[in-house]
Amino acid sequence: MLATIVRKEFTEQWRDGRVRLAAIALLALLTGALVLGRQSTRTLAAERTAAAAATRADWLAQPAKNPHSAAHYGIYAFKPRATLATLDDGVDPYAGVLTWLEAHKRNEFAYRPAQDATGAQRAGTLTAAMTLQLLVPLLIVVLAAGAIAGERDTGTLRQLLALGVPARTLGAGKMLGTAAALGVILVPAAVLGAAAIVGLGGDAAYDLPRAAVLAGCYLLYFISWLALVLVVSARAPSARTALAVSLGVWMLVTVLAPRLVTELARAVAPTPTASAFAKAVRDDLEKGFDGHAGQAESMKAFERRILAQYRVDSVAQLPVSFAGLALDEGERLGNVVYDRHFARLWSGFATQERVRALSGVVAPVLALRALSMGLAGTDVAHHRAFADAAERYRRTLVAAMNGDMTRHAVGEDFDYKADPALWAAVGPFTYEAPSLGATLGEHREALVILGGWALVATLGAIAAVARVRP
Amino acid sequence: MLEADALTKSYGDTVALHPLTLRVAPGELLCLLGANGAGKTTTINLFLDFVPRSGGRALVDGLDVAEHPLESKRRLAYIPEQVQLYRTLTGLENLEYFHRLSGAPPLARGELRALLERVGLPRAAVDRRVATYSKGMRQKVGIAIASAKSARALLLDEPTSGLDPQASNEFSALLDRLRADGVAILMATHDLFRARETATHIAIMKHGQLVDRFAAADVGHADLERLYLDHMRN
Numbered sequence: 001m002l003a004t005i006v007r008k009e010f011t012e013q014w015r016d017g018r019v020r021l022a023a024i025a026l027l028a029l030l031t032g033a034l035v036l037g038r039q040s041t042r043t044l045a046a047e048r049t050a051a052a053a054a055t056r057a058d059w060l061a062q063p064a065k066n067p068h069s070a071a072h073y074g075i076y077a078f079k080p081r082a083t084l085a086t087l088d089d090g091v092d093p094y095a096g097v098l099t100w101l102e103a104h105k106r107n108e109f110a111y112r113p114a115q116d117a118t119g120a121q122r123a124g125t126l127t128a129a130m131t132l133q134l135l136v137p138l139l140i141v142v143l144a145a146g147a148i149a150g151e152r153d154t155g156t157l158r159q160l161l162a163l164g165v166p167a168r169t170l171g172a173g174k175m176l177g178t179a180a181a182l183g184v185i186l187v188p189a190a191v192l193g194a195a196a197i198v199g200l201g202g203d204a205a206y207d208l209p210r211a212a213v214l215a216g217c218y219l220l221y222f223i224s225w226l227a228l229v230l231v232v233s234a235r236a237p238s239a240r241t242a243l244a245v246s247l248g249v250w251m252l253v254t255v256l257a258p259r260l261v262t263e264l265a266r267a268v269a270p271t272p273t274a275s276a277f278a279k280a281v282r283d284d285l286e287k288g289f290d291g292h293a294g295q296a297e298s299m300k301a302f303e304r305r306i307l308a309q310y311r312v313d314s315v316a317q318l319p320v321s322f323a324g325l326a327l328d329e330g331e332r333l334g335n336v337v338y339d340r341h342f343a344r345l346w347s348g349f350a351t352q353e354r355v356r357a358l359s360g361v362v363a364p365v366l367a368l369r370a371l372s373m374g375l376a377g378t379d380v381a382h383h384r385a386f387a388d389a390a391e392r393y394r395r396t397l398v399a400a401m402n403g404d405m406t407r408h409a410v411g412e413d414f415d416y417k418a419d420p421a422l423w424a425a426v427g428p429f430t431y432e433a434p435s436l437g438a439t440l441g442e443h444r445e446a447l448v449i450l451g452g453w454a455l456v457a458t459l460g461a462i463a464a465v466a467r468v469r470p
Numbered sequence: 471m472l473e474a475d476a477l478t479k480s481y482g483d484t485v486a487l488h489p490l491t492l493r494v495a496p497g498e499l500l501c502l503l504g505a506n507g508a509g510k511t512t513t514i515n516l517f518l519d520f521v522p523r524s525g526g527r528a529l530v531d532g533l534d535v536a537e538h539p540l541e542s543k544r545r546l547a548y549i550p551e552q553v554q555l556y557r558t559l560t561g562l563e564n565l566e567y568f569h570r571l572s573g574a575p576p577l578a579r580g581e582l583r584a585l586l587e588r589v590g591l592p593r594a595a596v597d598r599r600v601a602t603y604s605k606g607m608r609q610k611v612g613i614a615i616a617s618a619k620s621a622r623a624l625l626l627d628e629p630t631s632g633l634d635p636q637a638s639n640e641f642s643a644l645l646d647r648l649r650a651d652g653v654a655i656l657m658a659t660h661d662l663f664r665a666r667e668t669a670t671h672i673a674i675m676k677h678g679q680l681v682d683r684f685a686a687a688d689v690g691h692a693d694l695e696r697l698y699l700d701h702m703r704n
Binding site (some may be wrong): 004005008009012015016088154155156158159160161162163164165166469470 | 518520521539540541542543544546548550552553554555556558559563567568570571572573613615619625
């Protein structure tokens with residue numbers, strides 16, 4: 001009986017020209033998004049790999065020079081383009097993709113594609129994730145709003161129930177039949193998606209499990225929508241009302257709620273603007289904070305401490321380069337300030353992310369968005385992981401330069417020139433993205449909320465359909 | 471086979487059906503006559519368990535329809551006043567779909583096609599989408615759906631509405647055959663002529679009450695019309 005209903009639902013949906021047109025349009029959009037995403041990923045990945053190799057080569061090609069000059073010459077760290085960013089570029093266009101690693105400073109990320117985009121480009125960026133998150137639910141509304149209400153309108157529901165068809169079987173058939181019609185779009189889209197990420201040079205062992213979990217999350221999301229629209233259809237007095245209510249819910253949940261929640265997140269955990277953040281860091285570096293002395297005063301105390309430690313009266317009597325020690329101490333003091341400010345900044349972003357993910361209770365798209373970006377490797381957590389890795393590398397590189405200077409620049413200080421072999425002593429920058437387990441742990445609340453949505457909506461649909469009367 | 475035992479239905483203070491007791495035995499066809507709002511469709515809806523009863527019982531083959539809603543429906547077939555079908559499916563596909571869901575033994579496509587032709591659907595229309603059908607053609611598909619189910623009881627709510635005279639005659643002949651096979655039939659209708667022609671028993675309803683009941687053979691066409699009008703006037 002169930003198979004009969006599913007088959008008939010599928011046939012009806014497929015024979016409806018409007019549905020076919022909408023499906024073809026959606027498939028075309030998805031294909032376009034995937035093609036553009038693949039092209040973008042391939043280009044960006046190649047450019048970043050080439051740029052990373054070039055900056056490493058430039059670093060190694062430095063002539064003999066003072067290590068501190070080399071530390072100021074610095075090196076760029078390029079955030080690798082995640083393969084699954086083809087599907088969801090997340091915060092990448094806003095967070096920046098490269099940072100300059102140099103002495104004294106933890107620089108902000110540069111090259112944010114969104115900054116250079118026009119208003120229209122920002123509003124209309126087409127990604128597979130956006131298409132799946134916004135437009136597939138819209139198609140589900142079109143396909144399923146009349147599932148029960150339409151049968152009631154036309155009178156066929158009366159005839160079906162008079163046959164002794166259990167309402168739950170009818171509901172399940174409607175759900176599966178609509179899912180089968182959706183499958184005509186989503187299965188080819190999934191194949192295209194897989195084709196789009198294959199051959200991009202990613203690590204299959206890393207990408208494939210993530211892609212599978214990502215597909216599972218989208219499946220839960222679509223099930224939630226399908227069940228939700230079925231509840232509306234079962235309860236609405238007419239197909240027209242069911243469609244109007246479902247469209248209203250879609251608009252509220254997928255379009256309005258994310259914007260409102262973004263404002264709410266900013267209100268709950270305000271984060272400074274880039275210029276305010278930079279000024280606050282600069283002030284603390286110069287003046288100190290919370291009882292900590294400013295750099296100038298601290299360095300005087302440091303000199304006294306070093307002289308006492310080596311039992312000498314002046315820096316000229318030290319067996320090491322005081323300039324090297326002082327630079328290292330300056331880094332240490334600066335790092336305390338940076339760590340404090342960045343910890344606060346990351347904490348603010350994390351709270352904002354959490355508010356958005358928890359708001360998935362009312363708008364499942366928010367829970368899905370958090371998971372989608374996380375699994376694609378383009379969320380704030382991945383950006384932070386890269387930023388922290390780059391900062392660790394900066395500190396290692398600067399410490400190596402200062403250490404060499406401390407040991408070898410006795411009496412010469414800034415006149416000392418290190419052998420170019422020193423540059424190669426600092427290995428290239430490498431970055432290992434967070435594991436799938438870490439990502440799922442980071443987004444466990446969103447995962448629970450999305451699963452909860454699918455479960456509750458399905459149970460709601462079963463209950464609503466069971467009470468259906470002609 | 472079909473039995474109402476002090477069956478009642480109220481909507482708040484409004485009584486739609488006063489305690490109704492009736493019985494339709496196998497091979498009998500009981501016609502419910504009455505004006506709009508007399509309680510005919512409410513009675514059929516109660517037998518289908520489409521509305522919850524307020525009192526009494528409705529039984530199909532001894533099964534209380536409220537306690538055994540699915541099993542009781544498996545034993546009856548129903549033709550509404552306006553048979554509604556899926557517009558994007560053909561007549562044959564509609565029949566196939568409804569028949570598969572009815573729980574009746576499966577029939578081959580050829581048998582279903584023959585059934586459609588037997589109820590008077592033009593051969594050329596069988597494989598055409600129902601969107602192009604007239605009301606009468608849809609009604610014939612509805613009759614085919616009910617016939618294919620081979621149910622032991624039949625509920626009909628103005629089934630010949632929209633049928634041309636020839637199709638109505640064929641429908642009457644079909645009812646005769648079903649009755650001869652032992653099917654119990656309860657039919658609500660305004661059509662006095664058809665009631666007199668096909669029924670074994672006739673009941674007249676007014677304002678939710680059964681006001682008269684008699685064997686069809688006991689009255690002529692003219693007597694039935696006079697009797698009906700007398701009840702409506704009083």
